[in-house]
Amino acid sequence: MAGLKQGEPIExxxxxxxxxxxxxxxxxxxxxxxxxxxxxxxxxxxxxGSILHGLYVMALVSKAGIxxxxxxxxxxxxxxxxxxxxxxxxxxxxxxxxxxxxDGARAELDLVAAQGDSRVIRNARAELRxxxxx
Amino acid sequence: xxxxxxxxxxxxxxYEYEVGREKIREYAQVTGMDDSVYLDRRAAREAGFRxxxxxxxxxxxxxxxxxxxxxxxxxxxxxxxxxxxxGQEFEWGEPVCSGDLITTTxxxxxxxxxxxxxxxxxxSVSTNQDGEEVVRGVWxxxxxxx
Numbered sequence: 001m002a003g004l005k006q007g008e009p010i011e012x013x014x015x016x017x018x019x020x021x022x023x024x025x026x027x028x029x030x031x032x033x034x035x036x037x038x039x040x041x042x043x044x045x046x047x048x049g050s051i052l053h054g055l056y057v058m059a060l061v062s063k064a065g066i067x068x069x070x071x072x073x074x075x076x077x078x079x080x081x082x083x084x085x086x087x088x089x090x091x092x093x094x095x096x097x098x099x100x101x102x103d104g105a106r107a108e109l110d111l112v113a114a115q116g117d118s119r120v121i122r123n124a125r126a127e128l129r130x131x132x133x134x
Numbered sequence: 135x136x137x138x139x140x141x142x143x144x145x146x147x148x149y150e151y152e153v154g155r156e157k158i159r160e161y162a163q164v165t166g167m168d169d170s171v172y173l174d175r176r177a178a179r180e181a182g183f184r185x186x187x188x189x190x191x192x193x194x195x196x197x198x199x200x201x202x203x204x205x206x207x208x209x210x211x212x213x214x215x216x217x218x219x220x221g222q223e224f225e226w227g228e229p230v231c232s233g234d235l236i237t238t239t240x241x242x243x244x245x246x247x248x249x250x251x252x253x254x255x256x257x258s259v260s261t262n263q264d265g266e267e268v269v270r271g272v273w274x275x276x277x278x279x280x
Contacts, residue, residue: 015166024164025164027160027164028160028161028165028195029195029198030195030199031194054219054222055191055194055219056165059165059167059189059191060166062190062191063165063166063167072171072181073169073171073187073188073189073190076190076226077226078224078225079190079223079224080221080224081223082220082221083219083220083221
């Protein structure tokens with residue numbers, strides 16, 4: 001078990017989604033909103049280009065949380081995020097976090113997903129079960 | 135302009151989704167969930183799952199079909215050109231595995247205005263074939279300039 005301790009950082013997750021990631025995520029998720037897969041459409045509605053799906057970035061945040069608890073998907077009980085900024089393919093995303101509370105059976109994390117200086121998701125809260133299975 | 139809030143409390147018809155192993159694999163690979171329990175049936179069974187297990191965030195795949203009719207309902211009247219996904223919350227229950235039949239129901243929990251923006255808050259509840267809750271979601275969409 002990971003042995004999460006209050007006040008300690010979790011291991012960072014670093015991912016650089018390639019140019020076509022939003023297309024594959026659209027296929028996997030069923031969300032084909034053109035702002036994610038058509039740069040011309042994205043620019044026509046005032047965006048700098050195709051943007052990543054927010055729920056894709058939330059999936060990266062979920063992975064950082066699950067990994068911190070040892071990798072078992074059953075450890076993630078709850079995840080709450082706010083989408084604060086756009087994010088883009090071909091730029092590194094860094095998910096970092098800190099243990100806010102931990103008592104051996106459960107832990108709560110505060111997480112951030114950033115791209116450069118831009119915090120795409122912040123004040124994310126993850127509740128983990130870190131003790132035995134019921 | 136006053137924000138239209140008539141759809142508050144409205145529930146849309148349940149949406150059924152049958153979970154398949156290759157769809158889990160596709161989703162897991164795209165999102166970098168590389169643990170063998172998402173990809174390999176034997177590894178999943180050794181870890182105590184019925185079959186390959188879906189990553190928790192796979193919930194967006196089986197519940198989006200319940201949310202779409204809610205978002206596009208003319209009674210809700212969302213201005214999509216000015217809409218952003220503002221926040222998301224999930225609380226998970228039983229794990230979802232390949233072969234599960236998931237039923238999701240969406241409800242409009244709240245519509246309100248704050249600082250010139252419209253907030254549309256939907257709740258989704260998903261259960262498996264045994265009636266066990268697998269996830270509960272709160273989806274917040276924000277519309278500028280209402």
